[in-house]
Each structure stands twice: as structure tokens, then as C-alpha cells.
Amino acid sequence: MTQPPVIGVIGVGYVGLVSAACFAELGNHVICRDIIPEKIERLRDGHVPIYEPGLSDLVVKNRQRLTFTTEIRDVTEQAGIIFVCVNTPPMYSGDADLTFVEAVIAELPDDIGDVVLAMKSTVPVGTGERMQALLDARGLSHVRYVSNPEFLKEGDAITDFMHPDRVVIGGTDDVAIDRLAQLHAPLETRIVRTDVATAEMIKAASNAFLATKISFINEIANVCEETGADVTAVAEGMGLDRRIGRHFLNAGIGFGGSCFGKDVSALKQLAGNSGYHFQILNSVMEVNELQKRRLVAKLGKHLGSLRDKKIALLGLAFKPGTDDMREAASLIVASRLLAEGAIVRAHDPVASEVARPLLRGVEIHDDVLEMLEGVDAAVLITEWPQYAELDLVHVAKIMRTPVLIDGRNLFAPELAERAGLTYEGIGRPGAVVGNPRRREQDGAASASTEA
Ligand code: NAD
Ligand code: UGA
Secondary structure (H helix, E strand, C coil): CCCCCCEEEECCCHHHHHHHHHHHHCCCCEEEECCCHHHHHHHHCCCCCCCCCCHHHHHHHCHHHEEEECCHHHHHCCCCEEEECCCCCECCCCCECCHHHHHHHHHCCCCCCCCEEEECCCCCCCHHHHHHHHHHHCCCCCCEEEECCCCCCCCCHHHHHHCCCCEEEECCCHHHHHHHHHHHHHHCCCEEEECHHHHHHHHHHHHHHHHHHHHHHHHHHHHHHHHCCCHHHHHHHHHCCCCCCCCCCCCCCCCCCCCHHHHHHHHHHHHHHCCCCCHHHHHHHHHHHHHHHHHHHHHHHHHCCCCCCEEEEECCCCCCCCCCCCCCHHHHHHHHHHHCCCEEEEECCCCHHHHHHHCCCCEECCCHHHHHCCCCEEEECCCCHHHHCCCHHHHHHHCCCCEEEECCCCCCHHHHHHCCCEEECCCCCCCCCCCHHHHHHHHHHHHHHHC
């Protein structure tokens, strides 16, 4: 039986560590390199530095097959396939910053052997060409460069990695593509073989499309609020059409996280730099920003001035199932509320410690009920399932003013209102303020009472 190839992973963040643990689970030996020594030391001790469901267990279970190092040579001397999983943050201009990706090419030893270098980091179209030029300039043309974008999402990263909808491999080197395809064979998924630029664009377009879907449903939600329709039912009805699909039609306070904002902006910049004005993407980002402003406006409708009002934020992470605070909506909402003079409290089941240094001026509570005691309003920011278990009758009793703004449509409006809360979601008829149908109903009710 042939031995599975040794895998190298450069950059042990969300993508790198999940990929490493999953490839190890599939039976490969994986050598992981990062430039942060403390991260590597913690991983050697079996401590996973991020919260991702199942990841700790997988790392511990496969510790015999996982090696952690800060030395690039440890990777290049043993691995036949090396995945680049370093960060590609946005620059002030909105373009992707490729400094970390380029540094990897610069660090490859001159005597590196016959390896496949697979780019998993999300990079703009044209990066592969640039990487190939850098490799050629260094006399490393034998390094087999391929684009292999990653589509996992945080909170479900292991399931997504192990059961991908597709694996995209872009390149011109058939040997390299075959080696990668063989590595992914146990995943029993569709392998999309294409050229590097197309693979890069599949990734950029996928994220931009998902972000567009979210902004689209958020605009529908905003129109629902004006017309009395219920966006959650609208999404169900739309989603039944297989051409549309139900995924990523959850209206709320907009997308956060390290990728959608950065990747939409990078695609917009890429298009602009090549002379094309990508119109939709401007709106996608604008709608996403306004969605958070609307949330704060909803509080104002119920409470009037927010000065000295106590507001409790339920959830801080950019989505449930993670402690990732990158571009989390909570950061924007909290700072807006502080700017309005509110007293802001917050709770998150997992992300509190990561959030604390980012949220100066916000009281972070470990106990959700303690946080809710005496507040003027609660705002659901992250739809952690444990918040759905809250006893809303009790919550209504302990709040000073029982106003619940549900930024993710987690709660059933009728239940919240029956519990004694003034409830307002996103694009749902439960909204008392700003919903004409509801206003008419309320008007009719008070008219009949008067009569
Ligand atoms: P991250 O910031 O969590 O991890 C990146 C890691 O790379 C860090 O630990 C950093 O120290 C390390 N690093 C930087 N330069 C290095 C070098 N020269 N050698 C070794 N390590 C180095 O980032 P992430 O969220 O894992 O994202 C990585 C890439 O994958 C990005 O391009 C991102 O857009 C893309 N991506 C992310 C996700 C996600 O859900 N987070 C999903 C798909 C794709
Ligand atoms: C996203 C993509 O889903 C992944 O396919 C991709 O690999 C990844 O970006 C990336 O390139 O980094 P991620 O950001 O981890 O994954 O998480 P998502 O589940 O996509 O959520 C992103 C944001 O959109 C969250 O703030 C979430 O609350 C929001 N969202 C998501 C909505 O507002 N509505 C929805 O219907 C879905």
C-alpha cells in the first residue's frame, strides 16, 4: 500500500488548522508552520487557540499525525503538497494585501524539491500569475503552483471541510492537479479542474454572491417592514424555488466576519482597477452598513434618546459557533450606542474574552440574566441557540423597560409579546413601531374600544 503524502500547512489560523486537522483525520501526516511562536507552543501542548466546534477533539485525536513548527524547512523538507493558508487582509484602499502570501514565496528554501504549492488563502484574480512570476524569478519554476480556494465557514468548518460541495483546483500542471485530486478523493466530492484565474474567480464570485444574497434579503426585510409582510415567511417561500434555494436568506443586521466585507471590497477594487465599475457590490456593502444603523434607529423609536439608557447586547461574535470577532456587527452597534450616550452591557457564551479588549467602555457580563437585570432594552446580535432557551417571561420581569430588538429573528414574535416584551425583529409583523398594518390594527382596536 502506498503511504499517504506528507502535507504541509503554512499559516495555522482558522483555515490552516481546520485543514491540517481534517487532512490528519484522513490519515495524512501534516506539518503545520506558523510565524507566531506562542501559537505553535500552545498547539504543541494540545491547546487550540480558537473556538471552532469539534476542532480541539480532532487535533487531540490526531496528535500523532500533526506536527507544529515555526521553521519553514521542517515543512519543505518533508511535505509533497504544501497549502498556503496565511491571512490576506484588506488594505486601506480595499484591495487585498498580499504581503503575507508573497512572504511565503520569499521564504521557500532555494533547494526545495518537487512540491505542489496550493493556494488556499483567498486572493484576487491574477495572484497566481504573480506568484508564478515570483517563483520563476527565484529559480523555483519547478514548484507546482495551483489555486485551491477554501469554502468552509466558521462554526461549521469541520463539516464543511469533510463534506464540501466541491473542491476547486486551478492550474496548468496536470501532475499537480492529479496529486491534489487524489488527496481529496476520500471526500467523495466533485472536483472542479480549471485554470488558476478561473479558480480564483470562483472563490471571489462565490463570496460576493453570498453577500449579495444577504443584502438582497435585508432589503426585502426593510420593505416588509413598510408593507406588513413577514420576511421569514418570504424567505421560506422564495427558498422553495430550487433556482433560488433557502440558504443565506436570513435577514438580520447584516454580514460580519473576516471574509465577506474584505472579499466583496477586493472584488470591487479588482474590477475597478481593470476598468469595470462593479455596481451591485457598492450596494451590497452600503445595505450591509445601513442595516446596523437601522437597528440603532429601532432602539431610538422605542426609547427616544439613548443617553444614559442601559442597553444589553445578546451575543458579540460575528456569528454563532465561533469566538471570531473580526468585523463583528457588535463592534459597530456597541460603538454607535456608546456614541449616543447609552450604557452598554454585553454577553457572549464564547467570545467575551476575545471581545473584551475590542469593546472598551462596554460592561461585559458572564451571566446573561445578570446583564439583563434593569436594562432599558435588549438587542439580539448573535443568534446563539442558548439565547433561544431564555425564559422570556422572566426576562421581561427583570428588565426596566421590556424592549427586545431581535437583530437575527431568533425569537417567535408572538411568544415574546405574550411574555410581556415589546418585540421588534427585522422585517417581521411583530414589529409594533413602523409597521403600517400593525398600526392599522392597533388603530382599529383602539377605535373599537373607543366606540
Ligand atoms: P487567520 O488570520 O486566522 O490565520 C492566518 C495565519 O497565518 C495566522 O496564524 C498567521 O500568523 C499565519 N501566517 C502569516 N504569515 C505566515 C507565514 N509566512 N508563515 C506561516 N504562517 C503565517 O486567517 P484565516 O481566517 O484562517 O484565513 C486565511 C485565509 O483563508 C484568508 O485569505 C481568508 O480570506 C481565507 N479563508 C478564510 C475562511 C474563514 O472562514 N476564516 C474561509 C475560507 C477562506
Ligand atoms: C463565509 C462563507 O460562507 C464561506 O463559504 C467562505 O469560505 C468564508 O466566508 C470565507 O471565505 O472566509 P463565514 O464568514 O465563516 O463564511 O460565515 P457565514 O456563515 O458565511 O456568515 C457570514 C456572515 O453572514 C455572518 O455575520 C452571518 O451572521 C451573516 N449571515 C449569514 C446573514 O446575515 N444571513 C444569512 O442568511 C447567512
